[in-house]
Amino acid sequence: MIPRNLVLLSLRSVIQPHRCASSASGTLDHFVHWVFSQPRSFVAASPDLPGLPASSVPEVAFVGRSNVGKSSLVNAVLGDRIVRVSKRPGSTQTINIFRVGDLLRVADLPGYGYASASIAVASRWGKAVHTYLSRRESLRRTFLLIDARRGFMPVDLEFVDILVADRVPFQVVLTKTDLLSPAQLSDVRTSALRVITEHRVVAHADCLHV
Helix, strand or coil: CCHHHHHHHHCCCCCCHHHCHHHHCCCHHHHHHHHCCCCEEEEEEECCHHHCCCCCCCEEEEEEECCCCHHHHHHHHHCCCCCCCCCCCCCCCCEEEEEECCCEEEEECCCECCCCCCHHHHHHHHHHHHHHHHHCCCEEEEEEEEECCCCCCHHHHHHHHHHHHCCCCEEEEEECHHHCCHHHHHHHHHHHHHHHHHCCCCECCCCEEC
16 A cells, blocks of 8 residues: 555544545545545744644644655655655754645654754754644644664654653654565564554554555
C-alpha cells in the first residue's frame, strides 16, 4: 500500500466523518479519492505556537529526527509537492501548517537531534515543538517518524518520554523501509512494537511502515 493511503487509513477516525459520512466510511480507494478531491494549500508558518492561526478542524502533526524523510511523507500524504524537500538536515525550522479542504490540517514540525544546530537554536526548536504538541487544542494525532535503518535511537526515546509525559497521542511510522530486507524490517518492527507496548497509554497500537 502506498504511504499516503496507509496514513489516511489510520486517520479515518480523526477526519470528521459527519461532513460526508458515506465517503468517510466507504472503501479505502473511495475514501482517498474523497479526501484528495478537497483543495490543498499552505496555511501558515511560525517559529512558535502563538504565531499559528487557530484551527476549527482536526489537525495531525509529523515529527522525527532531522533527515528522517518527514517532509517527503507529508508531500505524499498531501498528494502534492507542496512542502520543500531538502537533503540538508535541519531545513524545516518553523511549524508549517497545510490544509486539506475543511477536513484536516497537517503540521510539518522541525526535526530534532540535528547535531550541527547550535545549542541555542536546538533549544528554541525543541521548546516550540514541545509547546505546540502539548497545547495545540486541535491536535488529534502525532506521527512519530523513525528511520527504519537505525531504529529507535536515544534521542527518539527521549522524545517518546516527552509525548507520554504530556499525554500526546502518537503513532509510530517507520520510514525508508525500502532499504531493508524483509528480515531486517521484521526486526525493527518488533522493536517498535515493544516501545509502543511500553507506552500504550498514549501510543497507537500499531506502527506504519513506508
